[in-house]
Amino acid sequence: MANIQEVARKAGVSVATVSRVINNYSGVTERTRQKVEKVIEELNYEPSMLGRNLRTLESKLILVLIPSISNPFYTEIINGIEETAINLGYNILLCETDSNPEHEQRYFGLLKKRMADGIISMDPAVNKAKLAELAESYPIVQCSEYDEDINIPYVTINNELAAYQAVKHLVKLGHEKVALISSDERYLYARERKCGYERALNEFGITANEAFIYHTESISFEYGQHAMRKLLDLKDRPTAVFALSDILAIGALKEINSSGLLVPKDIALIGFDKISFSNMTYPALTTVAQPMFKMGAAATNMLINRIKGMRVESMVMEHELIIREST
Amino acid sequence: MANIQEVARKAGVSVATVSRVINNYSGVTERTRQKVEKVIEELNYEPSMLGRNLRTLESKLILVLIPSISNPFYTEIINGIEETAINLGYNILLCETDSNPEHEQRYFGLLKKRMADGIISMDPAVNKAKLAELAESYPIVQCSEYDEDINIPYVTINNELAAYQAVKHLVKLGHEKVALISSDERYLYARERKCGYERALNEFGITANEAFIYHTESISFEYGQHAMRKLLDLKDRPTAVFALSDILAIGALKEINSSGLLVPKDIALIGFDKISFSNMTYPALTTVAQPMFKMGAAATNMLINRIKGMRVESMVMEHELIIREST
DNA sequence: TTGAAAGCGCTAACAT
DNA sequence: ATGTTAGCGCTTTCAA
Numbered sequence A, B: 001m002a003n004i005q006e007v008a009r010k011a012g013v014s015v016a017t018v019s020r021v022i023n024n025y026s027g028v029t030e031r032t033r034q035k036v037e038k039v040i041e042e043l044n045y046e047p048s049m050l051g052r053n054l055r056t057l058e059s060k061l062i063l064v065l066i067p068s069i070s071n072p073f074y075t076e077i078i079n080g081i082e083e084t085a086i087n088l089g090y091n092i093l094l095c096e097t098d099s100n101p102e103h104e105q106r107y108f109g110l111l112k113k114r115m116a117d118g119i120i121s122m123d124p125a126v127n128k129a130k131l132a133e134l135a136e137s138y139p140i141v142q143c144s145e146y147d148e149d150i151n152i153p154y155v156t157i158n159n160e161l162a163a164y165q166a167v168k169h170l171v172k173l174g175h176e177k178v179a180l181i182s183s184d185e186r187y188l189y190a191r192e193r194k195c196g197y198e199r200a201l202n203e204f205g206i207t208a209n210e211a212f213i214y215h216t217e218s219i220s221f222e223y224g225q226h227a228m229r230k231l232l233d234l235k236d237r238p239t240a241v242f243a244l245s246d247i248l249a250i251g252a253l254k255e256i257n258s259s260g261l262l263v264p265k266d267i268a269l270i271g272f273d274k275i276s277f278s279n280m281t282y283p284a285l286t287t288v289a290q291p292m293f294k295m296g297a298a299a300t301n302m303l304i305n306r307i308k309g310m311r312v313e314s315m316v317m318e319h320e321l322i323i324r325e326s327t
Numbered sequence C: 001t002t003g004a005a006a007g008c009g010c011t012a013a014c015a016t
Numbered sequence D: 001a002t003g004t005t006a007g008c009g010c011t012t013t014c015a016a
Helices: A004-011 A015-022 A030-043 A049-056 A072-087 A101-112 A128-135 A159-172 A188-203 A221-233 A246-258 A292-307 B004-011 B015-022 B030-043 B049-056 B072-087 B101-112 B128-135 B159-172 B188-203 B221-233 B246-258 B292-307
Strands: A061-066 A091-096 A118-121 A140-143 A154-157 A178-182 A213-215 A240-243 A268-270 A287-289 A315-317 A320-322 B061-066 B091-096 B118-121 B140-143 B154-157 B178-182 B213-215 B240-243 B268-270 B287-289 B315-317 B320-322
Touching: A004 A015, A004 A030, A015 A030, A049 B049, A061 A072, A061 A101, A061 A292, A072 A091, A072 A246, A072 A292, A091 A101, A091 B091, A101 A118, A101 A128, A118 A292, A128 A140, A140 A292, A154 A159, A154 A292, A159 A178, A159 A188, A159 A240, A159 A268, A159 A287, A159 A320, A178 A188, A178 A221, A178 A246, A213 A221, A221 A240, A221 A246, A240 A246, A246 A268, A292 A315, B004 B015, B004 B030, B015 B030, B061 B072, B061 B101, B061 B292, B072 B091, B072 B246, B072 B292, B091 B101, B101 B118, B101 B128, B118 B292, B128 B140, B140 B292, B154 B159, B154 B292, B159 B178, B159 B188, B159 B240, B159 B268, B159 B287, B159 B320, B178 B188, B178 B221, B178 B246, B213 B221, B221 B240, B221 B246, B240 B246, B246 B268, B292 B315
Parallel strands: A061 A091, A061 A118, A118 A140, A140 A154, A154 A315, A178 A213, A178 A240, A240 A268, B061 B091, B061 B118, B118 B140, B140 B154, B154 B315, B178 B213, B178 B240, B240 B268
Antiparallel strands: A287 A320, B287 B320
């Protein structure tokens, strides 16, 4: 494993010149450059990031905090983050918090130990206070899930409007008995989407029926099934359901099918997120698409700008209602 | 951001002693240790991985090569890798190759540039020749997908036996017309599973019908749909289908449902992998479970042992047929 | 038990 | 246009 010294010696130049060549700096004659490049080739020299990183005091690594890697909601965002990061010379460290404060703490430690240059947080359960404190010393941006109260830039969509449009779509289809399968209202997106749901109903003079609003304890599939079971057990059951996420909607769908009812004939169903599986169900889910890839890309650009010391502005991106077979 | 020098000065000791304390070395008096720890606390000192990594010539990072992060097949393996890596003081860099040689090349470069200490390859489309060459200089292990011809340790399951058992299950249920939805036979697992399929049929005196074997071009959902369409269009159509992966099976399931047929009444269906979504379909898929988490953990232990210079042995782990609603 | 000092591989300020 | 040199923050050898 050759190092910069050996290259310099063998090429008959100084290490500074070799450094200039490998970093493509100007001010090296073509002749010298070629001489150095030839030796680099011969020795199979690869510059060590370890030396460079210590010298420049950066790791070229970005932490991406997500609750769980198995949640397909994050995959497209991660793709957006990754592509952008790579283009800008960074790599990403995917950090699963499992909504566990200890794991979170461990990843924060990685930042303090200079193992990473910044954080993109997508974890709705993150400790906002700790994140805010950390943000005073380190570059951090929030993506998708965010908290307005803490002073950390974010990229998100208008959840209230998206939910409003989804429910309006159901109402326009003739549904008056529209249920909501919501998750924990500790999360901002849940509160916002519920507002949109209520606004749509109010606008059409429909009184929101409390029995039609179900809060799940967790966002996993089984809880969608369970919620739907409860809604189907009502003497006066809903004719349409808006689920806060595709995963919950897919759980609901399975429960509806198991009851021998048909979607959308007996019950219309809308999800949220447009995860890839929302297209694989029978019938395919109507859902709300977030511009995942772009959101990830934007968050990454923001973070890297912060790393470089620039100020950045939060942004709200456009969503889209995707009407498919389930409504 | 305090460094080790400041801590040493403020504590009135040498940097060597501070280093001993932060690394929990013996041979430091309790009095000295406490003095140093007090100063570390006061200065909020966090040792820099950058300095340590250069000094020890390691990055404490492991590359995990997967074709795509959106394939749920990998999530549990990754969890196993991650947990084990963290326990041993490593972090993982998830690398999506998209089966693109350029991306692959880029990740190999990360290893050469000392940005990572080793590779766990799970990419069936990886360039085996390049991987083998790299393995001569760097620690590498293969997980799940492997190539016996190159001298790189691997952890896998007995794919032939698993497929044999799955198909045998179908035959015992009375099915004689069992179709196979296979993927590209360039991949070892596809060839092995096909062997198992044929062995099971042969054992029961059933002649494999060439028309019942369909090779998809890609492993995504839509190709499962398409394959099933072709199988349904046969004048003499199969009564059972063994798909090489759950994703293909889920595509097949959607196509069967769309045709107004019922699973398992009209057609029985088996997948492979036990991805989380295989339980969310209606009906839930019968499938073959690989011990994903354990495989990831084992691969990681093997890799880290290699990094430490030890020799390691390949291993074959146990699978399990999970009988659910679709058969 | 503790300290002094070298050095990991690189970049960049400064000198020529 | 090129070279000399200091030093990023740490670990580790050797000496005391």
